[in-house]
Amino acid sequence: QVKLVESGGGLVQPGGSLRLSCAASGSIFRPALMGWYRQAPGKQRELVARINSIGNTDYADSVKGRFTISRDNAKATVYLQMNSLKAEDTAVYYCNTYPDERWNWGQGTQVTVSS
Numbered sequence: 279q280v281k282l283v284e285s286g287g288g289l290v291q292p293g294g295s296l297r298l299s300c301a302a303s304g305s306i307f308r309p310a311l312m313g314w315y316r317q318a319p320g321k322q323r324e325l326v327a328r329i330n331s332i333g334n335t336d337y338a339d340s341v342k343g344r345f346t347i348s349r350d351n352a353k354a355t356v357y358l359q360m361n362s363l364k365a366e367d368t369a370v371y372y373c374n375t376y377p378d379e380r381w382n383w384g385q386g387t388q389v390t391v392s393s
Contacts, residue, residue, distance in 0.1 A: 279304055281304045281384070282372075282374065282382070283300070283385075284373060284384050285299050285387055286299050287387030292363060294363050294391070298357065298360065299357055300357075300372075300373030311375060312328065312329055312356045312374070312376060313373065313375070313377075314328075314356065314372070314373050316370065316389075318368060318369040321369075326338050326341055326358070327341065327345055328376045333349070335347050344360065344363075345360050346359040347359075360389070365392065368391050368392070370388050370389075371389055372387075
């Protein structure tokens with residue numbers, strides 16, 4: 279079974295940046311599609327960005343132009359560069375395969391955008 283470990287979150291002011299990492303261990307990192315998801319308090323988890331095996335990406339409208347997803351297959355790691363952060367980006371961020379979310383969810387990493 280694959281274990282997912284997200285990191286890189288924190289408290290940042292509006293307009294600031296963070297870079298999240300998601301490391302997968304326990305299996306060969308082969309899924310065609312990986313996604314970053316987030317869950318804000320009282321809301322359902324939503325897909326923020328996805329990336330396929332050759333680096334093609336897609337983003338939720340709410341983060342388009344501000345977030346960039348990337349992956350390093352050799353390191354079994356997916357990244358999310360988040361710029362121009364807004365208060366509404368506050369959430370716990372997770373990664374998993376897309377769309378089947380086949381691996382157990384990690385603990386996530388908290389992102390809080392506040393002045």
